[in-house]
Amino acid sequence: xxxxxxxxxxxxxxxxxxxxxxxxxxxxxxxxxxxxxxxxxxxxxxxxxxxxxxxxxxxxxxxxxxxxxxxxxxxxxxxxxxxxxxxxxxxxxxxxxxxxxxxxxxxxxxxxxxxxxxxxxxxxxxxxxxxxxxxxxxxxxxxxxxxxxxxxxxxxxxxxxxxxxxxxxxxxxxxxxxxxxxxxxxxxx
Ligand SMILES: [Fe+2]
Ligand SMILES: [Fe+2]
Numbered sequence: 001x002x003x004x005x006x007x008x009x010x011x012x013x014x015x016x017x018x019x020x021x022x023x024x025x026x027x028x029x030x031x032x033x034x035x036x037x038x039x040x041x042x043x044x045x046x047x048x049x050x051x052x053x054x055x056x057x058x059x060x061x062x063x064x065x066x067x068x069x070x071x072x073x074x075x076x077x078x079x080x081x082x083x084x085x086x087x088x089x090x091x092x093x094x095x096x097x098x099x100x101x102x103x104x105x106x107x108x109x110x111x112x113x114x115x116x117x118x119x120x121x122x123x124x125x126x127x128x129x130x131x132x133x134x135x136x137x138x139x140x141x142x143x144x145x146x147x148x149x150x151x152x153x154x155x156x157x158x159x160x161x162x163x164x165x166x167x168x169x170x171x172x173x174x175x176x177x178x179x180x181x182x183x184x185x186x187x188x189x
Pocket of ligand 1: 037042090093171175
């Protein structure tokens with residue numbers, strides 16, 4: 001089950017997501033949110049992407065799947081591009097954006113804000129591209145509905161893609177609206 005960070009007696013720990021209010025999310029320190037994002041979204045994506053890649057390759061080797069071959073090929077091309085871009089996106093967040101956010105949380109200087117603003121803009125643009133990818137992958141998988149004759153591999157591929165997309169939507173929502181947003185309105189000291 002998806003978990004999130006929740007305050008408890010002044011400390012932060014993970015708990016079931018449905019128990020958390022938006023106010024509690026907003027109260028969480030940036031360091032806790034960043035840790036949560038890396039542990040629950042980034043690390044999971046690094047496992048999901050190669051797994052889905054293998055399922056695509058297995059499916060594309062299945063010559064009996066004629067009805068859906070064109071859509072599966074299109075989805076695979078989109079996914080390959082997404083995987084490539086996501087590799088760099090995660091790297092940029094973990095090595096540039098998140099360390100700057102943490103520095104800014106501790107020390108709200110104009111210098112830190114100046115460095116942070118372009119990287120937030122770049123990350124948000126990547127997120128916009130992810131939303132385009134999500135819409136296209138929904139189209140080519142017929143909203144993750146495999147044909148009646150689908151192999152077990154294709155069913156697993158669609159289920160895995162659906163999970164990745166659901167995680168990605170939450171991941172983007174959290175970064176844009178909880179983490180990046182708080183630094184877009186900040187007044188440097
Ligand atoms: Fe991220
Ligand atoms: Fe991101």
